[in-house]
Amino acid sequence: MNQLPPISGHDLRRATLCQLLHWLAIGRVQPQGLADVYQEAIDRLNPQLNAFVGLSSGLLQEQARAAQNRRRDGVIGRLDGIPVAIKDNFDVAGWTTRAGLPGRTRAADTDAHAVARLRASGAVLVGKTNMDEGALGAVTDNPHFGPTHNPHRHGYTAGGSSGGAAAAVAAGLAVAAIGSDSLGSIRIPASYCGIYALKPTHGEISARGLVPAARRLDAVGLLARSANDLTVLLQVLAGYDADDARSRRRRVAFAPPDWEPGNLRCGLLPDLAAVGVEPAVIEVFEKALAQLPRELGERRSVDFSDWDFARTRRAGLFLMEAEMLSTFADDLADTDHPVSPRFRKMLSYAASKSAADYAIADRVLDAATLKMRRLFAQVDVLVMPTTPQGAFPLDGPVPDSQADLTSFASLAGCPAVSIPMGQLPNGLPVGLQLVGARGSDLRLLELAAVCAATLDVEPAYPVIA
Numbered sequence: 001m002n003q004l005p006p007i008s009g010h011d012l013r014r015a016t017l018c019q020l021l022h023w024l025a026i027g028r029v030q031p032q033g034l035a036d037v038y039q040e041a042i043d044r045l046n047p048q049l050n051a052f053v054g055l056s057s058g059l060l061q062e063q064a065r066a067a068q069n070r071r072r073d074g075v076i077g078r079l080d081g082i083p084v085a086i087k088d089n090f091d092v093a094g095w096t097t098r099a100g101l102p103g104r105t106r107a108a109d110t111d112a113h114a115v116a117r118l119r120a121s122g123a124v125l126v127g128k129t130n131m132d133e134g135a136l137g138a139v140t141d142n143p144h145f146g147p148t149h150n151p152h153r154h155g156y157t158a159g160g161s162s163g164g165a166a167a168a169v170a171a172g173l174a175v176a177a178i179g180s181d182s183l184g185s186i187r188i189p190a191s192y193c194g195i196y197a198l199k200p201t202h203g204e205i206s207a208r209g210l211v212p213a214a215r216r217l218d219a220v221g222l223l224a225r226s227a228n229d230l231t232v233l234l235q236v237l238a239g240y241d242a243d244d245a246r247s248r249r250r251r252v253a254f255a256p257p258d259w260e261p262g263n264l265r266c267g268l269l270p271d272l273a274a275v276g277v278e279p280a281v282i283e284v285f286e287k288a289l290a291q292l293p294r295e296l297g298e299r300r301s302v303d304f305s306d307w308d309f310a311r312t313r314r315a316g317l318f319l320m321e322a323e324m325l326s327t328f329a330d331d332l333a334d335t336d337h338p339v340s341p342r343f344r345k346m347l348s349y350a351a352s353k354s355a356a357d358y359a360i361a362d363r364v365l366d367a368a369t370l371k372m373r374r375l376f377a378q379v380d381v382l383v384m385p386t387t388p389q390g391a392f393p394l395d396g397p398v399p400d401s402q403a404d405l406t407s408f409a410s411l412a413g414c415p416a417v418s419i420p421m422g423q424l425p426n427g428l429p430v431g432l433q434l435v436g437a438r439g440s441d442l443r444l445l446e447l448a449a450v451c452a453a454t455l456d457v458e459p460a461y462p463v464i465a
Contacts, residue, residue, distance in 0.1 A: 134331075
């Protein structure tokens, strides 16, 4: 029998999670060899990307050796040996949870629920990824830890607040990553970096051990290099957690992936320009739709005239700022390690508002739930661009509208998937967003995989050599 040639480090870094699991299962790759490839890439490329702000160093090889021993002994977890990155607002036992802030030095005593599930599945934890200060932003230009650069173009934003996680996955410094998504913090960087992301149904993955931004909005989000990888990660991480007040106990299993393309009802916004989507993004979006005549089934224009995307996004942001006043009270009071003027100003805005102002903003979540119910009585999936624009220079103005199109799913508690849909004229990627009713996560992921296979426009990973 002819022996298969060894797989190059470049091919290991471009492979999907599912492909790597296959190679690990048949012995073509060993966990230690995989860890060495990723460690070498991190050592070489992270200084220019700044995707990671904390690395496990020798712990990476230690975890990989343990995974290799488990594979030798025949008792393995679902992700045994797979290098996964963790956004720096999740507790990892023994590691500091900085949440993008300057004064936090205490190591976490226990793992966040999602991290514990990753460990139990055999995943190799690579390190902590850079993020916006307190997760309040969508640029990942952190004043204390520096900016994360987009792997497609140095000097451009990777998005945020999970920008470091997205950059690491796109650049082949991690196979997958977990982050948080409160108004779009997973999907925005996925769109800018040209990778795949899932914000699950709210409460589907326990957020215990995640530094909160706004508990009614926070979701554990997933980043990977294929839609099928997201499905595997969701199945590993989802489940009821009695210690998380917002954990979702399903009375029935996930809605199965059984949509028939011919019967699919696809909702489209009638005028993307009217909601602030840039012409270049509209052009890429319309080209993508033209390539998906069968995959998206019957297309219906949906009425969003009663939904002000910018105003409702601002209401969600206010809910985050108000809760952060409590979450980050000690950080705001720490004069030895001061937070940035921008962060303090944003939270001061919430401090100047009344309880009645908060109640008014909070009602937007109820309005979003009602809007979601009416919407998904008419269609099965809402399809729109993930972001109104592509990545922009770190030294230029920051658009206010970054989260306008992602905030609806967050406010309504819906699942949403972002997949690459093509390149803008400047060569940078932009994402297509699929939003479904609560509980339709697997259906969305199946549809995302079908659409992605037809479009076939994802970048040649790793994006940076």
